[in-house]
Amino acid sequence: MMSDHDVQSALTEVESICKQKSIQLTPIRKLAFSLLLTAPNGLKAYELLDKIKLQKSSATPPTAYRALDFLLEHGFAHKISKLNTFVACKHLCHHADTPSFLLICPCCQNVTEYDNESMNHSLIDALAASGFRLMEKEIEITATCPGCLTLGR
Incomplete structure (x- = not known):
């Protein structure tokens, strides 16, 4: 919070x-x-x-x-x-051509915005090299959060 x-x-x-x-x-x-x-x-x-x-x-x-x-x-x-x-949005700095990685914990439903500029560029470059272009601003990734991992979920 x-x-x-x-x-x-x-x-x-x-x-x-x-x-x-x-x-x-x-x-x-x-x-x-x-x-x-x-x-x-x-x-x-x-x-x-x-x-x-x-x-x-x-x-x-x-x-x-x-x-x-x-x-x-x-x-x-x-x-x-x-x-x-x-x-x-926790970062308020996203550009139209830069994705937001949203980590969603399947246990507690907590959503964490993960900001990693090198990962953004790597993804965009890899897609472009394959002839693709990212269409969504949000990339949702299911990943157990540290709190739930600590609790053994």
């Missing part, structure tokens, strides 16, 4: 990126991002909506989906297809 300071730091960084790109970080988008930051296993869209409704009672499903679409489009969040959940 992220500390309040880390959440505030990430929010400040997203606000700065939005200003640089001249894109609008509405209060709902900011709230959705902060809720994702505090959910280490991610949130399903309707779980996010329920949490938004605690602060904005008039929120409807399109409210959550529009916020998620914005966050995904601008690299502030990732969709975990295996779990049908959304997580906040």
Whole structure:
């Protein structure tokens, strides 16, 4: 779980990126991002909506989906297809041509964003050498986390 300071730091960084790109970080988008930051296993869209409704009672499903679409489009969040959940991007530095490696623990469902620039380049180069181009921004890898390994899971 992220500390309040880390959440505030990430929010400040997203606000700065939005200003640089001249894109609008509405209060709902900011709230959705902060809720994702505090959910280490991610949130399903309707779980996010329920949490938004605690602060904005008039929120409807399109409210959550529009916020998620914005966050995904601008690299502030990732969709975990295996779990049908959304997580906040912890690095906020991904480029359209650089994948995010998302490690998903099958035991506890924890999602860890793994950032390794040399692995990114190696994958992209290997695909290009084979005549392929990566189409997805997220690469989901099932891997048991250190905590579950310690517990013998």
